[in-house]
Amino acid sequence: MDTEEATTAAETPPAADGSRWFYGCWIAAIALLALFALAAHAVTEFEKSLDGDGQMEQPGRSGSAYQPLGPGTTARYEDGLRVTVSAPEAHDDGTYSLTVTYKNGTDEGLALDGDSYPASLAVRAGEAHDEYATVYTVRQLDGAKSAAALAQPLPEDDERTVPLRLKPSRKGIPVTVEVSTPTPGSRETAHFQLTLG
The missing domain is CATH 2.60.40.10 (Immunoglobulins)
Incomplete structure (x- = not known):
């Protein structure tokens, strides 16, 4: 191994390349999840804007005349x-x-x-x-x-x-x-x- 190769090997050890790749993947995965969450929130808000804010949203009976809510609900x-x-x-x-x-x-x-x-x-x-x-x-x-x-x-x-x-x-x-x-x-x-x- 000549002096130039030895200097390059000393500056970038193999472990540093592997950990950089590992951390880069984690950062990319977190960024992708954040983008997915933002997209899901945007779709939900868009759906609400189509419905209008005055729509009821509850589990079970709808509260309409044909599915009225009961006392205490x-x-x-x-x-x-x-x-x-x-x-x-x-x-x-x-x-x-x-x-x-x-x-x-x-x-x-x-x-x-x-x-x-x-x-x-x-x-x-x-x-x-x-x-x-x-x-x-x-x-x-x-x-x-x-x-x-x-x-x-x-x-x-x-x-x-x-x-x-x-x-x-x-x-x-x-x-x-x-x-x-x-x-x-x-x-x-x-x-x-x-x-x-």
């Missing part, structure tokens, strides 16, 4: 809004109370607007898919109190509970609670079906 929207309707509580005077809780996980304040038409929170007798039940009725006794709770916008990362006091025409009737937004079409209406009695 939560309607989950893609933009972060969560709406939960409690189970009804019976009172000695034949009335029932329940609550509708809005949790604003969106990135802005949310108008609940209790004076909008159609109402952003509606209670009616009958099953969710039956809009014209006439055999029985339900009256909301505290409409002004509920409208006042809905009148102010709900700030980002805040929660508001709206009380409802109901008087059914008889015990054991099905009741539907419909939750929508002041701007029709901007958010899917969530249907909750309960039994009073």
Whole structure:
């Protein structure tokens, strides 16, 4: 081995070439995984933009009129809004109370607007898919109190509970609670079906 070859061999030992290759592969693999994660996130956001943020996204029942949610369950929207309707509580005077809780996980304040038409929170007798039940009725006794709770916008990362006091025409009737937004079409209406009695 002449002096020039010995100098080159001393400057780059064989182990250094192997470890450089090994670290290079690891860096390339990590960069590839990061690019894959970014691409997956971009596809998810693109899909949401096609749906609109007002779509519900929950496992199980969809919350539509034909697959209403039950008492104590939560309607989950893609933009972060969560709406939960409690189970009804019976009172000695034949009335029932329940609550509708809005949790604003969106990135802005949310108008609940209790004076909008159609109402952003509606209670009616009958099953969710039956809009014209006439055999029985339900009256909301505290409409002004509920409208006042809905009148102010709900700030980002805040929660508001709206009380409802109901008087059914008889015990054991099905009741539907419909939750929508002041701007029709901007958010899917969530249907909750309960039994009073």
